[in-house]
Amino acid sequence: MNKSLFVLSVSAMVIAGLLTGWPQAAEHQHHEHGEDHVHQMNSDADAEPDKTSADDAHAAHQHDAEADASNAKDDPSDWGIAQGEAATRRHIEQGLKAGDIDPVTGLEILYYHDPMVPGRQFDAPGKSPFMDMMLVPMYADSGRDKGTVMISPRIQQNLGIRFATVQRGDMNTEITAVGSVAWNERKREVLQARANGFVEKLHVRAELDHVKKGEALFELYVPDWIAVQEDYLLLLRMNGDGLDALRAAAKQRMRQAGMNDEQITAVTTTKKVLSRVTVRAPISGVITALNVREGSTVMTGMPLLTINALSPVWIEAEVPESKAVQLKVGTTATIQHGGQTSTGPVKELLPQVNAMTRTQKARVEIDNRDHQFVPGMFVTVSMPGTTVRDALYVPSEAVIYTGKRQLVLVKTEEDAFRPVIVSTGIEQNGNTQIISGLREQQQIVRSGQFLIESEASLRGLLARLEPAETASDNAALSAPETYDTMAEIKAIHEDRLTLRHGEIPALGWPAMTMDFELSPKVDTTRLNSGDRIHLQFVLQDEGAPKIVTIHRLNTSESTP
Structure with a gap:
């Protein structure tokens, strides 16, 4: 019996003694003052059964106190x-x-761990x-579903865990990408020399000069044309029959x-x-190449020189390959830059992926009559994607990407949390389509789930969801020590x-900006800078x- 049980037992004995002693003392005083000596002997004889009853009551109270003490166990989930x-x-x-049983909780101690570094376990x-803290014990809980994690409501509130409901509705995706303005290659004119000669006069002096259609560019002296x-x-000056054929020749x-x-008409x-001969601009635009000088x-x-038109121009948007399949040629894209907005059709999806x-690249063509967009400028391109009717969806921040698959933490009727494997589809306005794994109106964890995920990893729940690894794979994964932190993508x-x-205290690292290598199993297709x-x-x-797992946080969760 530990110290706590001993104190409770002694207290119970004192209470039991007081409860049984007061009536007995009162009765003894009554006999002493109200009865004669003969009756006193009978009273002493009658007191023996009363003493036995007091002993029985004392034992019963002691047993009840011990039972109450043994049942009053602490719940470590509230800690x-x-x-x-x-x-x-x-x-x-x-x-x-x-492996021992904690007498205060009545539960088996599984291991000890640092909550800040949940991947390490100690015996x-x-x-x-x-x-700079003590390790924290982790207990077994045989009365709860082994596939769930239980966290008390008080700790949920302290961790800022928020919930959402699985919804159903139509999803119209919009693909947003970074693009750049480029010259329209189909509106380019290259002027070449059609005969040997000399540049006698140059009317344009530098590249990127603006010219208008019909404007004089340079004058050529061509000796071969004179003869x-x-x-x-x-x-033409001769008269006679049969001259028409000679003139045509x-x-x-x-x-x-x-x-x-x-x-020829001028001659x-x-x-x-x-x-x-004076060479004039065939189109309005900008001189992008000037290869000659006077003389x-x-x-x-x-x-000799190249002219590119500024209207129309191309917008080449860099679309992630996972989203490019949602694009349709002919849809209208919106181009934005510095408060300026323009629209144009998606002309084509170029058949090449940047390695x-x-x-x-998705090529958009805009009119650009006022020349507000110039080549080389970075712009934001918004393009409509696919439409999914009657789709299940959840907030995108609720989906955990492990590198192999996607998980969502579902809140059970017992207020526990169960990791569920889901298959995801398109993403729209902060929501992700759920193809399989969830039902409508299920309650899920929206934010703070990475803390529950760490707890689930410690209890082996996530490991049971993953396919078996080979011995060499397990050795490679378990050998290095794992560290975790929060960061912003630059x-x-x-x-x-x-x-x-x-800061990463486990390594003694201060806050800094640095490169992290990606494990081949880590999926970054849904991540963006910032x-x-x-x-x-x-x-x-x-x-x-090397990064082994990544989880995207929302703005309400802790920042590095």
């Missing part, structure tokens, strides 16, 4: 960290360890090797020399040789994340720490 530390200190004093009570023009003019020679119909009208010698076929970013790369994390996450990682002998 906070402070109560858990106090229990560990008591276990040290009483010599208890994992003996003591101080945490990670934090063919003189032959043609000679035929002369025109053809001028075309072969590089003269266009407009220039015919003026009856003068054009030794110099330059040009050769036939040489590109580094795992994105596919950049997403193909094989790593750049994170801003808070998201806050809870992650578990392991240290490697070489290279950056």
